[in-house]
Amino acid sequence: MRKLEGQTKRRLEAQARVIKALAHPTRLFLVEELCKEERCVCELAEMVGSDMSTVSKHLALLRQAGIVKDDKRGKKVFYRLRMGCALDFTSCASAILEETSRRRLEAIAS
Amino acid sequence: MRKLEGQTKRRLEAQARVIKALAHPTRLFLVEELCKEERCVCELAEMVGSDMSTVSKHLALLRQAGIVKDDKRGKKVFYRLRMGCALDFTSCASAILEETSRRRLEAIAS
DNA sequence: AGCTCATTTGGTGCTTTTGCCAAATATGCC
């Protein structure tokens, strides 16, 4: 019987850290936007509608998780997606949500 | 310029709830195990090595997110994965982790 | 009913996360 310990535990902790980095609506929004094109922090802050320091911290978190990279040019810092597969998370989450709502409708109908 | 509000915001909040449900090493372990075969709570609690109440709460969280389903039979409650695609999360997380460690090695080498 | 096993629920303390503010840092321009 497999147990949650040793190497398995360490691997899952590392994976959970990456997944946790995406487990926030603002950070999902940032990932979706940065997938299209690079953006500087002040642009992103305006889109998100939060304090720039807040958005900066979200971006730092995504960077530490290896999901985005930053590029300082002049006064500005531009962020972009490092790995496109980060969007797979959202598509899988969508699939689960759709399946859930489908089941809800069936439950009501029956 | 797209903003984080209205329908977009609600969609991302829903997605983040699903992703957050997977953002914990214990819950990733449960998903991996339940992908192979159904298990009852006491088996899973032994594998995880935590209090059964703790594991039960993790499972309830996964159920609320639509990731697992439960099936009461006799005294026991068996859980199983509802959607196999939940494993896509872990493979994507792995890809990001591998890419990150690859970059670290390159940085050391240069 | 009384007993036992399996599970869930409620409560508590502790840690982490989050968002804002203010202060610090960095860059370009005059």
Next chain:
DNA sequence: GGCATATTTGGCAAAAGCACCAAATGAGCT
């Protein structure tokens, strides 16, 4: 240098997450 803009960092309070314990619920058995 002095100033304005862009970003990060540190601090703080509110909120959420987590793990354990104890109590409650439920199902089968005698």
